[in-house]
Amino acid sequence: MGTVTKALELLDLFTRARPVIGLSDLARLADLNKATCYRLATELTDYGLIEQVGSTKEYRLGPAVLRLAALREFHVPTRDAAMPVLQALADETGETAHLSLLIGRDLKAIALAYSSAHATRVMMEDTEILPFHATSSGQAVLAFQPDSIREIILGQALPRLTPHTITDPAEIRARLATVRTEGFAESTGGFEADVHSLAVPLFDALGRCSGGLAVAAPKGRVTDRSRAQIRAALARAGNEITTLWGGSLPPAIATLWRTAA
Amino acid sequence: MGTVTKALELLDLFTRARPVIGLSDLARLADLNKATCYRLATELTDYGLIEQVGSTKEYRLGPAVLRLAALREFHVPTRDAAMPVLQALADETGETAHLSLLIGRDLKAIALAYSSAHATRVMMEDTEILPFHATSSGQAVLAFQPDSIREIILGQALPRLTPHTITDPAEIRARLATVRTEGFAESTGGFEADVHSLAVPLFDALGRCSGGLAVAAPKGRVTDRSRAQIRAALARAGNEITTLWGGSLPPAIATLWRTAA
DNA sequence: ACCATCGGTTCGAATAATGAACCAGCCAAG
DNA sequence: CTTGGCTGGTTCATTATTCGAACCGATGGT
Structure with a gap:
């Protein structure tokens, strides 16, 4: 090294x-x-x-x-552009929203937005690295990586973080297939017990999936109704951020999200 | 190295x-x-x-x-806190405002805000490093550095960037004394010909001068009236940012700025 | 007075950085 | 279609830089 x-x-x-x-x-x-x-x-x-x-x-x-971030934002507006959308997503769903980017081989959270709708909310204090296998953001991003990258990541250790963490690579591969057909990733208690989260992938100008957008809620607060609402809000916000980044959605995703929103 | x-x-x-x-x-x-x-x-x-x-x-x-910037802003809100004040300063004066920080031994611009009041405005495209001797921000910051640091900087080469750049260390020392008694630094065409700029120093929580705040205008547009207005706006904004940073103004500066604003 | 820990420093041994030369690929001019 | 000059990237013997055990003075708690 x-x-x-x-x-x-x-x-x-x-x-x-x-x-x-x-x-x-x-x-x-x-x-x-x-x-x-x-x-x-x-x-x-x-x-x-x-x-x-x-x-x-x-x-x-x-x-x-x-200074470096200001320079990067000047040339490639990423965080600044997404921030208002992220906050709107938090406000609309009443839950915690976060944005993550693929940095090197890790998925890292770069922005958080909280809603003041509820007294209890999911806090993401010391969460910089989001494990691919245990989070909805991770699964959303992993699902849209090239096979080679996906297999490298699935070949690494997949620690059991909670009793509900899925650690079997085969099972994860199956879930990723579902993510691709649905356009959403979902995880319940895989990273933090009692936290439910839904996520969508985000795409850059070259069509690569370069990040994820997620809404995390306390498990007990999630109903069929709120799940549908969160999915709709995620679809809209994901679409919006991808557009702001000058990216374009894979046609399949665009179709899926249209029906959700 | x-x-x-x-x-x-x-x-x-x-x-x-x-x-x-x-x-x-x-x-x-x-x-x-x-x-x-x-x-x-x-x-x-x-x-x-x-x-x-x-x-x-x-x-x-x-x-x-x-990610690093988001983390730093979470712990030490600097840029995010100052940004709205910077934009307000640009709007209020109708000119370009910029914020710079002492990073290592250099003064570097970390944020810009433009006003849409005039069709011609000072652009700061490739200006990351602000030379201490040739800019108002540089003089504002230099004036409030400990003697040892100031002398190191004045001992370096002081390139003549325009015909109006002051390059004599003795003359600069005299100007810095004026900056300390007035609370403002002023430079006309020392860095870019035809650009007039006024600046104030900014102070962090430990009372050190850690940055500068400046308004840059085309030379021809600056009148006695607008100079006074810019100084007043700078005093208010400088005060506000210093407060946001948890800093406190040296009492002498606080007094000077009160009379300007 | 003691011991542990702190930030910082020293210097010979060990390791990692270096740079000239060398690929293969691309593109434009002849 | 060849030439030549460019590009991003790679190799490997030489060498300069990094490494780390031991050490320092200061600080703080017992």
Whole structure:
């Protein structure tokens, strides 16, 4: 593994639940020698990807990420464009909506929107990496990947995260086929017990499925009626975001979503 | 210089004016061997900081920056918090407003807002790094840095970017003293000929000056009246953003701005 | 006074980065 | 259809950089 990758992996240690990390912790979490970790952290700090805060000298993500994101949004409006749609989706369904993107080999959440309709809502605090096999977003995205990529992912370990997580590759393949014929993915308690979620795939300008859009609700609140409503809202929002991204839906999906919405 | 820094410097080659870069160009621009550049680019690509687009395989900034920025904004709302104020500043003054942050040893623009009041407006296309000596933002920020940092920066080369650029360190030091007593920095044609700009410093929660806020207008459109209006708007906006950042103004500045607004 | 931990530093050994030369593929000019 | 100059990508021996055990001074709790 290259030095650059090692340095960048430090960035992944920062999460919503753990936004600041001291040098020793950083080294422990990254399984790196403290000296090595210090050098890498110093280089990241010099560039501004992380910064040291206050007298304790702990690290957190730095201002450089803002500049890079602003530049990317200028050229390829992704998050900014999708944000209002995401919030509208949360408002319309009364549940938590989130948007995820395929980054490297992982599916990562990049935006959340909450609804204030209910006092209890699904929070997604420390959820950056969405496991493909255990989440509806993951299944929605996986269903529309090329066979080669899908098989690489299904060949990896598929940890049982809850008693309801599906871990059999064959069973997952069957579900993905269903996702393709229905245009929606559904997961109940596979990632977090008591959370139901529905998701749709999103497509970029080259027709590749590059992300997912999901609505997560407490299991007990989901009825046949609300499921249908969420599906309709997801279809509309998925269509809208894909359009905003300059993408185009596979014709089969477009047809399926039209009937849902 | 470390490998990580070299890799990260590749990211700086992407600008608004040059958002996609091929491998050979990237190597040339970075003054790196093509093989080296390729390895670094591959590592950045694997992480998602850059991505290859289409059949031409050119590189552009990748989706990972969005995730990192979302995480940082969650913990330290900076850009998101300032954005509406920035737009209001542009609307109120009828000119281009921009926000810059001290990142590493450079001052970099992270957000722009345009006004639709006039057909001609100052565009800031390829302006990521704002030279301290030649811009009003730079002078505003430099004026409030600790002596040690200020002297390091003034000790560097101060290129003459236009016929009106001030390049004499002594003269700059004098202007910075004025900035401190007035609470505003002003530059006319020092960075781009025919552009007038006014700026104020911004302060973070630790009382450090960590950025600048500026309004840039075509030189010919600036009158005594509009200058006063811009200063008043800048004072209000600077105050507001500093507050949003949980920062506090140095008492001297607070007093100065109160009289302007 | 003690011990553990913190951020940061040192220096020889070990490893990873480097770059000249080399592919194959593409495209436009001759 | 050949030539030549470009592209993105690859190889491998040389070498410069990274690595990590041990060490430092400071801090904080017992």
